[in-house]
Amino acid sequence: MKYLLSLAVGILVGAVMAFAFLLLNPLAEPRALSPLEVGDQPQMMLNYSLVPADAIVHTNNGETRGDPTPGKVQQLWEPAIRNTAVTVAAMSGATGETRAIGIKFASLSESTRLLRNEAMIDSVWHIYMPERGTFVVGQRENRFDYLRTVVLPAMWSSGKRWRGLWRGNVSAGPGSLGTGRFAGGSGEFAGLDADVIESHTVRAWSAESGPVAKEGMLLVELPETVEAAADVL
Amino acid sequence: MFKTFIAGILLGIAGVAAALHTFPAVDQHRETSIISVKPNGGNSEKFHVSVPMDRIMLGASATERSVPAGMDWPQDPAFADLNVELFKLRDARDTVVGVASRIAARDAAAGSAIEWVLHLPARGSVYVTVEPESLEGGVRRGSLRHGTREFGALSGSMTERWISAADTGEGQGRIELETAFLGAAEPDE
Numbered sequence: 001m002k003y004l005l006s007l008a009v010g011i012l013v014g015a016v017m018a019f020a021f022l023l024l025n026p027l028a029e030p031r032a033l034s035p036l037e038v039g040d041q042p043q044m045m046l047n048y049s050l051v052p053a054d055a056i057v058h059t060n061n062g063e064t065r066g067d068p069t070p071g072k073v074q075q076l077w078e079p080a081i082r083n084t085a086v087t088v089a090a091m092s093g094a095t096g097e098t099r100a101i102g103i104k105f106a107s108l109s110e111s112t113r114l115l116r117n118e119a120m121i122d123s124v125w126h127i128y129m130p131e132r133g134t135f136v137v138g139q140r141e142n143r144f145d146y147l148r149t150v151v152l153p154a155m156w157s158s159g160k161r162w163r164g165l166w167r168g169n170v171s172a173g174p175g176s177l178g179t180g181r182f183a184g185g186s187g188e189f190a191g192l193d194a195d196v197i198e199s200h201t202v203r204a205w206s207a208e209s210g211p212v213a214k215e216g217m218l219l220v221e222l223p224e225t226v227e228a229a230a231d232v233l
Numbered sequence: 234m235f236k237t238f239i240a241g242i243l244l245g246i247a248g249v250a251a252a253l254h255t256f257p258a259v260d261q262h263r264e265t266s267i268i269s270v271k272p273n274g275g276n277s278e279k280f281h282v283s284v285p286m287d288r289i290m291l292g293a294s295a296t297e298r299s300v301p302a303g304m305d306w307p308q309d310p311a312f313a314d315l316n317v318e319l320f321k322l323r324d325a326r327d328t329v330v331g332v333a334s335r336i337a338a339r340d341a342a343a344g345s346a347i348e349w350v351l352h353l354p355a356r357g358s359v360y361v362t363v364e365p366e367s368l369e370g371g372v373r374r375g376s377l378r379h380g381t382r383e384f385g386a387l388s389g390s391m392t393e394r395w396i397s398a399a400d401t402g403e404g405q406g407r408i409e410l411e412t413a414f415l416g417a418a419e420p421d422e
Contacts, residue, residue: 003237010241017242018249057290057304057319070303074289078321078329079262084354086319086332088290090307098309101292101317103334107354108259115253124358124381126334126350130311131342136350136360138381174385183379185362187343 023148025117034169034197034219035177042222046091046100046127050200050214056101060085065210083108091127091218102127102218109140119144120172125218133187137196137218139180142172150205160207169199182220195221261355267325275389275415280351282320282333283407289332290319314339320408322351331356333410347373349391349410357382359412361391371395377414389414 036043052058052066059068061082062075076084084107091100102125109120125137145168154162171180175195184192197219204212268276282288291300293316299306306312315338322331331353338346347363363375373393380387390413397406 003234006234006237007241007244010238010243011245011248012241013238014242014245014247015249016245018246056292056306057301059289070301070305072303073301074321076321076332080264080328080330081321081332081354083259083261084332084352086289088292088317088319098307098311101307101312101315103317103319103336103350105332105334105350105352105358107261107352110257110259110261110355112258113253114258115250119258122354122357122382124350124352124360126336126348126360128315128317128336128338128346129343130315131340133340133343134336134338134346134348136358136379138358138360138379174381181379181381183360185348185360185378186338186346187340 022114022117023152034199035179036195036197036219036221041224044220044222045094046102046218046220047093048089048091048102048216048218050087050216051211052087055087055089057088058085065208067209081107100127100129106141111140114144117144118142118172119147121170129187131187133189134185135189135192136183136185137180137198137220138174138183139171139196139198140173141170141198143170146170146200146202150202154205155207157207161212162205163203166202167199169197171197171199192223194223263355264324264326264328264330266356271413273415275413277411277413279325280322280330280333280410280412281325281407282322282410284320284405287321287323287329288318289321290317292317322353322410347375347393349375349393351410357384359384359391359414361412363391363393377412380414384414386417387414388417 052069055069057073059073061077068075087104089102090098091102093099104125106121106123109122112120121141123139123141128134150162150166172178179195179197182194182196184190200216202214206212268278270276288300292306294313318335320333321329322333324330334350336348345365347365349361352358358381360379361375362378363373367373375391377389392411394409
């Protein structure tokens with residue numbers, strides 16, 4: 001009997017050790033440097049809030065964190081789309097003035113592999129910039145470091161909140177350097193293909209309502225044939 | 234007993250690793266695709282949205298019928314000729330299989346644009362740019378500009394057709410989308 005008890009306690013300790021290693025694995029540190037930050041090509045930057053209440057429209061299945069905005073928006077409860085969130089956001093340049101409207105579709109990805117520290121999201125941005133044109137950004141995002149640094153500590157804390165500063169590049173492909181793909185549709189972007197990095201900054205997160213202070217940034221490395229407008233740099 | 238305890242630890246670690254490897258953390262719901270094969274080896278698939286039932290959002294400065302109620306659409310003059318719609322996307326069986334966005338813009342500097350992004354969570358996304366001028370029968374023709382995952386290596390076209398429900402009132406009906414995609418040719422051995 002004592003051997004059986006010893007085995008059971010050992011299994012429990014082993015399971016806890018395995019989860020602890022997953023969460024504390026130093027080899028899974030996020031990349032500190034974006035591959036686009038060392039480039040010398042023109043870049044375009046768009047900023048936006050990732051707090052659902054700040055969005056023009058935000059909807060999900062109604063059960064995940066981040067209440068749909070506005071309250072009367074249709075929810076994505078059907079089986080095929082219940083792991084998807086859609087956000088429509090006003091996007092600004094460096095001056096803070098609205099420069100674009102972006103629609104983001106984000107779905108949980110079946111390529112998620114927690115053993116490899118990958119909590120993946122398949123996402124697509126569809127963006128319109130007045131006087132410039134339209135484009136999409138298709139990418140895979142890895143939210144593992146965000147989950148283990150922000151979300152889990154918030155859920156485990158007594159106040160059910162996390163405060164601090166977390167910054168990270170969430171783009172994880174399909175580009176070989178972990179960049180997302182930009183595909184231009186109209187205007188000056190028509191026919192252009194480029195690399196994109198999306199990064200997030202979190203300052204506060206609540207286990208009840210989700211992001212409280214969270215911003216995002218899309219950084220597009222444009223070909224030299226396109227000049228980045230000064231106010232979105 | 235200590236050896237049993239150590240064995241238990243190893244078993245626990247191996248068990249967690251095996252469980253994480255075996256059971257998927259995410260399992261997207263899939264509907265069986267209804268695809269017809271075309272003579273050129275490509276494939277065709279039909280989708281539709283019912284309006285207004287499937288409309289999640291209608292954002293435009295020029296209309297007072299914005300959807301959903303309470304939405305704070307930007308009133309900046311730069312977005313005056315922009316029309317953004319979000320829909321739930323249905324397959325030929327009338328089952329919701331994804332979500333879609335449609336952007337229609339008239340812009341003096343950038344020109345006119347009509348575009349769709351169809352996002353099918355279990356399969357991938359397609360980005361289609363549509364010719365603003367409609368053909369006979371109210372059909373607009375567009376081309377696949379970019380695809381992700383299952384649509385990543387494809388090229389092809391899509392048509393958009395508005396079918397008004399004459400008996401139910403203005404602005405009601407359905408938008409039919411028919412894709413015709415072709416994979417890249419395989420090299421000869």
